[in-house]
Amino acid sequence: MTVADDAATPGPDDGRTTPSGGTTRPRVVLVAAVADNGVIGRGGDIPWRLPEDLRHFREVTTGHTVVMGRVTFDSIGRPLPNRTNVVVTRDPAWTAEGVTVVRSLEEALASTGAEQVMVMGGAQVYEAAMPLADVQVLTEVHQSPDGDTFYPAFDRAEWRETRREPHNGYDFVWLERR
Numbered sequence: 001m002t003v004a005d006d007a008a009t010p011g012p013d014d015g016r017t018t019p020s021g022g023t024t025r026p027r028v029v030l031v032a033a034v035a036d037n038g039v040i041g042r043g044g045d046i047p048w049r050l051p052e053d054l055r056h057f058r059e060v061t062t063g064h065t066v067v068m069g070r071v072t073f074d075s076i077g078r079p080l081p082n083r084t085n086v087v088v089t090r091d092p093a094w095t096a097e098g099v100t101v102v103r104s105l106e107e108a109l110a111s112t113g114a115e116q117v118m119v120m121g122g123a124q125v126y127e128a129a130m131p132l133a134d135v136q137v138l139t140e141v142h143q144s145p146d147g148d149t150f151y152p153a154f155d156r157a158e159w160r161e162t163r164r165e166p167h168n169g170y171d172f173v174w175l176e177r178r
């Protein structure tokens with residue numbers, strides 16, 4: 001099923017539509033850079049330097065709502081400019097200037113007025129968001145580094161590749177849930 005079909009044919013269990021066709025939650029877009037071996041992180045950081053990917057990430061997410069785990073926020077250390085920053089944490093005392101704090105992914109989706117949210121990791125948050133994801137914007141990084149944090153497994157057969165931009169050492173890939 002495509003996103004367009006989804007909007008046209010409300011389903012009872014998909015969580016995005018009401019019986020009248022109204023949208024109840026935003027479109028969920030996962031944005032991630034994933035190595036060939038599934039690694040996305042090591043020691044709280046990303047185990048490669050790809051300035052082109054950072055530029056791509058900025059282009060894809062600017063102007064949107066980005067949702068991230070508290071660990072990923074800490075690794076960046078500040079809100080990302082020109083985006084609404086939402087941080088997920090279970091710690092009721094946690095705050096940071098310039099971010100919206102939520103206690104769950106569900107709260108992040110319910111509390112935003114945005115039409116779509118960009119889920120930008122890390123692994124725990126990708127894991128929680130994968131079942132709800134409508135689109136994945138992946139940078140396939142053609143390396144197999146050591147790492148301690150992995151992108152969640154997903155069934156490629158459930159996803160249609162709508163665009164691929166090959167580059168030297170990495171591809172930008174867009175996947176849409178069938």
Ligand SMILES: NC(=O)c1ccc[n+]([C@@H]2O[C@H](COP(=O)([O-])OP(=O)(O)OC[C@H]3O[C@@H](n4cnc5c(N)ncnc54)[C@H](OP(=O)(O)O)[C@@H]3O)[C@@H](O)[C@H]2O)c1
Nearest residue numbers: 032033041044045069070071072089090121122123124125
């Ligand atoms: N390659 C990429 O594209 C990419 C993107 C992002 C991050 N990363 C890397 O991924 C690593 C971090 O990932 P991670 O999995 O360790 O951490 P994370 O997902 O960024 O953050 C985990 C924290 O978020 C909160 N959290 C997660 N799920 C929650 C839920 N369902 N409800 C409430 N709170 C929730 C908890 O915070 P509290 O402990 O405060 O309760 C948890 O400890 C780093 O190495 C980072 O560099 C890579």
